[in-house]
Amino acid sequence: MLCIAGYNLCKSYVDSDQSINVLTDATLEVETAKMICITGQSGCGKSTMLHILGLLDAADSGRVIIGGREISSMMPEAPQIRNSELGFVFQFHYLVEDLTAKENVALPMIIAGSSSVVAQKRASELLSTLGLASRLSRYPNQLSGGEQQRVSLARALINNPKIVLADEPTGNLDPDHSAEVWQMILQLNKQREQAFVIVTHDRESARLASQTYNLAQGKLSLLS
Amino acid sequence: MDKLEQFFFLRYIKAPKRNLLRFSFVFMTLGIVLSVAILSAGLNLFEGYERSLKAVLLGSFPHITIQNTAESYISPIEANMLTTKLTRHGEVSSVLPALSYSAMAVGESKVRGISLTAYYSDGSTALPFEKYVSMGNKQLAKGEAIVGKYLAKELGKSIGDTLKVVYPQLDKISALGIFPSQRSYKITGIYSSGLYESDRSSVICTWEDAQALLGISPGFSKLEIRLQPQYVDSAINVSRKIMNRLGSEYYVYPWTTFSSGLLGLIRMEKWLIFIIFCFLVLIAGVNVISAVSTIILDKKNEIAVLKTLGASSASIKKLLSYQVGLVAFGAILLGQILGALLSLFVEKQGFYKLKGDVYFIDTLSAAISPLNQVLIFCVAALLVTVCIRYPLRQIDKLQIMELLRNP
Numbered sequence: 144m145l146c147i148a149g150y151n152l153c154k155s156y157v158d159s160d161q162s163i164n165v166l167t168d169a170t171l172e173v174e175t176a177k178m179i180c181i182t183g184q185s186g187c188g189k190s191t192m193l194h195i196l197g198l199l200d201a202a203d204s205g206r207v208i209i210g211g212r213e214i215s216s217m218m219p220e221a222p223q224i225r226n227s228e229l230g231f232v233f234q235f236h237y238l239v240e241d242l243t244a245k246e247n248v249a250l251p252m253i254i255a256g257s258s259s260v261v262a263q264k265r266a267s268e269l270l271s272t273l274g275l276a277s278r279l280s281r282y283p284n285q286l287s288g289g290e291q292q293r294v295s296l297a298r299a300l301i302n303n304p305k306i307v308l309a310d311e312p313t314g315n316l317d318p319d320h321s322a323e324v325w326q327m328i329l330q331l332n333k334q335r336e337q338a339f340v341i342v343t344h345d346r347e348s349a350r351l352a353s354q355t356y357n358l359a360q361g362k363l364s365l366l367s
Numbered sequence: 368m369d370k371l372e373q374f375f376f377l378r379y380i381k382a383p384k385r386n387l388l389r390f391s392f393v394f395m396t397l398g399i400v401l402s403v404a405i406l407s408a409g410l411n412l413f414e415g416y417e418r419s420l421k422a423v424l425l426g427s428f429p430h431i432t433i434q435n436t437a438e439s440y441i442s443p444i445e446a447n448m449l450t451t452k453l454t455r456h457g458e459v460s461s462v463l464p465a466l467s468y469s470a471m472a473v474g475e476s477k478v479r480g481i482s483l484t485a486y487y488s489d490g491s492t493a494l495p496f497e498k499y500v501s502m503g504n505k506q507l508a509k510g511e512a513i514v515g516k517y518l519a520k521e522l523g524k525s526i527g528d529t530l531k532v533v534y535p536q537l538d539k540i541s542a543l544g545i546f547p548s549q550r551s552y553k554i555t556g557i558y559s560s561g562l563y564e565s566d567r568s569s570v571i572c573t574w575e576d577a578q579a580l581l582g583i584s585p586g587f588s589k590l591e592i593r594l595q596p597q598y599v600d601s602a603i604n605v606s607r608k609i610m611n612r613l614g615s616e617y618y619v620y621p622w623t624t625f626s627s628g629l630l631g632l633i634r635m636e637k638w639l640i641f642i643i644f645c646f647l648v649l650i651a652g653v654n655v656i657s658a659v660s661t662i663i664l665d666k667k668n669e670i671a672v673l674k675t676l677g678a679s680s681a682s683i684k685k686l687l688s689y690q691v692g693l694v695a696f697g698a699i700l701l702g703q704i705l706g707a708l709l710s711l712f713v714e715k716q717g718f719y720k721l722k723g724d725v726y727f728i729d730t731l732s733a734a735i736s737p738l739n740q741v742l743i744f745c746v747a748a749l750l751v752t753v754c755i756r757y758p759l760r761q762i763d764k765l766q767i768m769e770l771l772r773n774p
């Protein structure tokens with residue numbers, strides 16, 4: 144069963160009178176509980192692809208289907224879908240500086256309307272399963288890069304989304320921390336039947352995915 | 368407040384050091400504290416001025432004055448009858464027959480116009496001037512007088528000296544000119560009400576002495592009515608009632624006839640000052656706008672994340688406004704406290720005094736009225752709220768993508 148798909152996505156930017164066609168005809172279908180990796184040269188449009196799938200950016204043409212429904216970032220229900228059906232992990236962790244790890248993780252649940260007590264309890268459990276039980280009350284600047292990225296992974300997971308979109312989640316990490324995060328993603332993908340779409344430069348780790356795509360000339364092609 | 372707003376609000380309160388004591392709030396806080404302090408000190412002092420002026424006007428002048436329409440003196444029998452009638456009104460606290468007229472005090476080298484007043488009293492009620500006698504004796508005997516503080520000073524007299532008073536009898540002009548009647552009194556007390564004009568012109572003597580100087584048979588020029596405190600402000604209504612009862616033979620003047628213009632002017636001045644000082648708060652509001660803009664810049668990544676996670680612009684605006692608002696409202700309260708201290712300091716200090724001939728009274732005093740404090744808080748809070756909300760509109764325009772791409 145498809146949980147998220149993008150068909151014939153086109154996107155171009157106009158930059159000083161010259162238009163750059165970033166996506167020309169990109170199509171991607173992701174089935175439930177699958178792990179997909181997208182690789183490609185820097186600047187080829189991987190992030191753009193992920194942002195369109197994640198309803199953060201609008202495509203010039205093409206369709207995005209989430210849970211069987213066509214949807215775009217402009218629709219008023221987009222924020223709610225981002226909150227409950229999608230999880231995001233970015234290259235930079237984007238944690239709220241003035242909130243502790245636990246509170247950061249609890250945010251999506253609080254936005255969805257849960258009480259902060261319930262949300263923080265759930266956040267603590269989740270952080271513990273990610274091996275951060277001793278870091279719950281630390282602020283982001285008191286955590287290592289790997290720990291910060293695990294906290295944002297936990298934040299992406301707390302509302303139990305069907306799809307997690309990750310944009311170079313290990314791009315800023317050293318090999319040890321990077322391996323640690325990949326391990327975690329793989330484990331979560333198996334245990335929780337969540338689909339992952341991961342943009343990465345790391346070809347080694349991309350082998351762990353069910354399918355790997357390459358993005359070039361604005362199109363996606365299946366590598367394996 | 369939705370759950371997210373509640374959550375952040377509680378965060379701000381529970382961890383104020385981390386969330387509220389930010390450098391970008393320093394100038395905003397200073398601006399609000401100072402402007403509100405000036406606003407509230409100004410209002411406290413003006414309120415105090417208005418109140419003390421009103422208190423001294425009502426303390427030294429009658430609340431209602433009754434005079435004969437025939438412009439003749441009221442005889443003791445008539446006065447007695449009127450007193451009986453008037454004391455039947457529940458609003459009336461005391462009725463005092465008085466003789467009051469203009470005369471001249473003659474010093475060694477100076478002559479001053481004075482207002483000579485004398486009361487008839489059976490001793491049952493305290494006379495209105497007694498509470499203002501600052502030196503010497505409150506009780507008057509024949510041949511004695513109580514003299515206004517500034518009048519005594521100008522004439523170079525003090526307790527124990529004699530004061531020569533002259534009454535020019537204009538109705539007794541003969542071929543040889545005017546023959547003034549004159550008397551000398553021994554000064555036994557100094558009158559100091561704080562009302563400059565009274566302190567510069569009042570001479571109080573016994574009823575018999577006043578009659579003798581005037582050269583009339585026993586009589587009064589007016590009846591002075593003092594009201595129960597709760598009816599003082601409705602003196603107009605009470606005097607209307609009295610007028611209906613006494614008929615057309617008497618004039619009935621409530622105190623407002625003489626003083627409401629002055630008090631109204633001062634009240635208007637007070638609100639004018641209030642409005643002008645409100646502009647100071649508005650100027651402080653410019654700092655609020657810049658503090659909010661700074662915090663939006665500082666937090667644009669976090670704003671982008673909250674939007675990505677599904678929070679609406681409206682809630683993000685609210686939670687930022689709570690953060691700035693808590694600081695700003697705290698600053699308003701601080702400003703009010705500082706303003707109160709400032710006005711009390713001005714009241715207690717000794718080096719600056721009001722000029723009595725310009726401001727009617729010569730002492731500064733502050734009145735911190737709860738109603739005014741609430742008003743100051745509301746007006747300042749309103750201005751600050753507008754200044755917080757205005758820059759927050761930027762948040763609607765912030766595109767998630769731009770924020771995520773340019774961290």
Ligand SMILES: Nc1ncnc2c1ncn2[C@@H]1O[C@H](COP(=O)(O)OP(=O)(O)O)[C@@H](O)[C@H]1O
Pocket residue numbers: 156157158163165183184185186187188189190191192772
């Ligand atoms: N707002 C923009 N204006 C102009 N060009 C843009 C804008 N956003 C992205 N681009 C361009 O689009 C291309 C694709 O960007 P991106 O999707 O971030 O690439 P990737 O993630 O694969 O490195 C890049 O060449 C980038 O310069």
Ligand SMILES: [Mg+2]
Pocket residue numbers: 189190191310
């Ligand atoms: Mg990218």
